[in-house]
Amino acid sequence: MSENQEKLSPNRRRVLQLMAVAGASAAYLNNYPNSGAKAQTRQKGYGQDVDVNNPVVTWDKTLNNNQLLNLTVIGDLIIPTDDKSPSASHLNITDFVDEWVSAPYPEQEKDREAIVSGLDRLNIQANRQDARFFHNLNADQQAAIFDTLAKSVEAGSASADDDFFFERLVYIYVGGFYTTDEGMADIGYVGNVPMESFDGPPEEVRKLLGV
């Protein structure tokens, strides 16, 4: 088994290195391409025969700066910092949202439409409070608008568009966040490590279940 571990450990190391690099690029907001366009230009998918050992995102990110700034605020409302894990923006999850909604696949194209138009609706609400964009509002105003949206979704009184916008935003942020090392540590995923044997659950878990 120790031989296996040696064979696999470079892989783990590479993951950790990648994590470190991602965490270090905090100035990520400056690096976004600012397409300004709503419609997505035709982008290329990764095809059916990918090099799984060298994954590459084959499409450009397409959200513009104001969309990204709006999303960064919203991302931290969805996933705020607490004593167990950081907020979405600490882990650049908005960058992942941009990757997601820019992808040339039907599910993602539908999400892009929902999220871009949803952000526009939030901007319209901001306009009423004399701000050009949602991210220009102060933190209390942002939180109040978002909470009103969430409550209407919860109550079932939101429009179908708002309902879908909210559901997909949360889904993509949760997906992005809880697949990072910090997110996995938060919920307690402790697998993906080679083991000599599989002996079943620990005693305390068996007790919980009475098995």
Added chain:
Amino acid sequence: MADENEVIVVGSGAGGGMMAHTLTDAGVNVLLLEAGRRYDAETDAAMFQLPMEAPLRGEGTPDKNDGYFDANIGGYEMPGQPYTLSGGKFRWWRSRQLGGRTHHFGRQVPRYGPEDFKVHTMTGREIDWPFSYDDIEPYYDRVETIIGLFGPDPDKAVYNSPQSPNHIRQEPPAPRASEMLFAKACEKMGIKTMAHPTAILTSPLNGREACFYATNCIRGCSIGAAFDSVTAYIKPAEETGKLSIITGAVAYKVLTDDSGKRATGIRYIDTETGEHREVFAKFVVLAPGSMESARILLNSKSEKAPDGLANSSGMVGKYISDTMFTSLWIHIPQLDYAPPHNEDGVSQPHIYAPWWLHGEEKEKDGADFSGGYKLEVDPYRGGRFGPPSMKATFGIMLHGRKGLYGDKLKDHMRRYYGSLLGIRTLGGMSVNENCYLTIDPDVKDKWGIPVPKFHWQWSDEDYRRGVHMNKTLHELAKNMGATVVRDAFDESRKAGKFVETGGETNHEIGGCRMGTSPKNSVLNQYSQTWDVDNLYVADGAPFVTHVEKNPTLTIMAMSMRAADNIIERLKENNL
């Protein structure tokens, strides 16, 4: 040299790989044609990569249906390689790589039981197989010896679900927490559970290492713990010096002599150059995947065989089937905020409940359908402490949780990660005449080969089986102390689908069924076509009935039996 080949084998998956292995082991020269590229899990598989390393966190897309790291090259939709429908819904899963689908499959290898080969005798429906369990049992033993598997104590096997003998099977891993609860609930319901026979090594075998209880088998296994055709069949076959392989070879026509009764070779497209090439041998074996076998025979029309080769019965393309699959996602409240622990395991179910109702008991229960279904905890649908993935894990955790965000969301994730899980059933299908493929007269693939046109219709009997499966899952959930979060059967019904779309369990078999007579079948019991003496079919196409046991082991056992038949004939005729 092509003229030295004694046997051409089309396809390198479970059936074709086994065929090449058995033949070369006996000293027969084999030419193997594979439509895809060379693929070796030892170097090509991505095992420990995390979702965050892949585009879109590794989620499935039309390019990679089961996720970025899935070992499969192909899937339901392939550019330039369409298929069409003449009725109902069917999706055709394809794998284009050496080893075919064996890199991706779930490694579940239950044996068919004695009753499964005589459904007609048992129920008066469908037809019986032309051989019995006793005929195939030695082949099950031999296949299992080569592929390696873990399984339950065979003495504890239940009726009609025979298990691998002690001298072949390896010890299974311990059950996971949720599986212990599952076993306890089954016991309350009078249903026996045991380790699921699975082609994963828990001890080293033939230079292959034991499983290290991490990573999903569908990514391929670079240490050879999980069986695949390249590791267990093709590499040893190459070592004999008797195997030649041509990859990028899309076979589309079986060539025959003037009589139309002897196969002489195969015509294929070289995918690199687009050229049409021909290769010749004494025997031809088709194992490109069940649907593709039927397609090739139907496309091998000639003056002598105007309806397609080996199709004097008109049965080529008929009686195709797929496994019925349905699941529930459930919540186990005792596991809320449960202490984190590693339950990756072998990535497949560690235990299962084989079908338990037979004879009078089945009658009394009112279970009016052929065969049955098995029960398992689904390791990859919904929660538990499994590897986090967006749709399978978090999609379930967020299901129906409207308006959740912020601190409440974070708490929700901590509470439900590990306390949600999927329970599932895999059921047989009552093979019926409304499921078949023909050749589309108008549509061709990018090489100009006519494509298959599928017709699919579940039967009333399947519907009754589905209702029964769903009912049992609900009882099981109740006995596990769980509440139901999502109900796949109910959702499918509301969406106007039946259980799942045909083909979506990727157990599509049939299309060249075997039988006792050239009138009602394409093949005899040795998978040899009735019409063309030296032509065999060795993938899932020969299947007669479709029971709840996954088909792969039986595909391989029948392929080995066909190989023995070829070897015998080569010796006898001194060809």
